[in-house]
Amino acid sequence: MNKLFIDADAAIADICDEAILMVGGFGLNGIPENLIAALVRKGIKGLTCISNNAGVDDFGLGLLLQTRQIKKMMSSYVGENAEFERQLLNGELEVDLIPQGTLATRIEMAGMGIPAFFTPTGYGTEIAIGKEIREFNGKMHLMELALHADFSLVKAWKGDHLGNLVFRKTTRNFSTSMAKAGNITIAEVEELVEPGAIDPDEVDVAGVYVHRIFQGKNYEKRIERKTLRIQS
């Protein structure tokens, strides 16, 4: 079993035009910086990106928007990006807005082998249009489908050669579910360790879900809204 790759470019070598990608992170928190940079270098086009947000103009998925590599975004909130807005208003970009919890659960269900589920979210709104509706326990629910991807790109704090991943603080966000949902999951890690160096009790994502892993580098970890406590 060899899941180790030398770097991001090697790990994404077989991702082609028109691929459907899940990209982990919440805003700029816990995004796979090395993998996004490698996609920009590779220059593949027509990508569908499933990601809660679309980055900012000059970082995160915003970098792939600048180079017009994204055809479609599937997200819950895309308000932080002016280039995104420009492309959307010009009809250059397709966007599918999905309630955040529904998006997270659609991804999680793919990793659990559940093809569809019912949720009350969006009942009575335009999100419900065209969806099967059923009543459970006196409450109306919509049927939502599991969401799969050709490749899931995630960033973890630590990972071992077997693909076991550990996340730090709020960087779990969508990344742990996406890691389980990808047909091929590629993980970049801040610290790549030997099997045994991670306590099995601490594993967030078991290695079975992760197909490729590499040591990331030069993490910028940009903060979107640095907000400080006013000290008296």
Place this chain on the structure above:
Amino acid sequence: MSLDKFGIAKRIAQELKDGMYVNLGIGIPTLVANFIPENINVIFQSENGILGMGPYPTEAEVDADLINAGKETVTLIKGAALFDSAESFGMIRAGKIDLTVLGAMEVSEKGDIANWKIPGKMVKGMGGAMDLVASAKNIIVAMMHTNPKGESKLLAQCSLPLTGMACVKKIVTEIAVLEIGEDGFILLERAPGVTVEEIVQKTAGKLIVPDYVPEMQL
């Protein structure tokens, strides 16, 4: 005198009870955390994966790996727990969160809420709002009574696309506290010095006015 945004937050904070798990939305709702009554403990949830969110950090405490759902840097209280988005919305849907406070563009007399989309304007997305309003046990809306054009935001029916149906329980504005009753908005309290007439005039939906409407105690 009508309240400012801090006054609205202060009044909503009076709704907090010891032991509650609370999700605060962006804007005025976030300010509620500044006015928690003494002697009660509440635990704040942030839907990107925190239970036990603390105040903003000092410069030395800033951690790029730790943000709230508004993408702001935050801290954790002692006893906090971290999890992923799927689990976070699982606890929201399962009704584990006792109170959600969020802003709105419009609320109807049936408790419908619209707060995510204005036709003709750039739509940024609903984020977690639809999930929160569909499942929270108790939803309080913090908003101004009228929009910048002076039109009432408390309507018989929402004109904007809905975020959720029949879900709002209570509304706190700069002039009034109202709850959603069987037959419309029920006026519970008025801001200090604000007349019932002003509230009636600024409420487009059906408003039930009891014989006595006390002033808010702030």
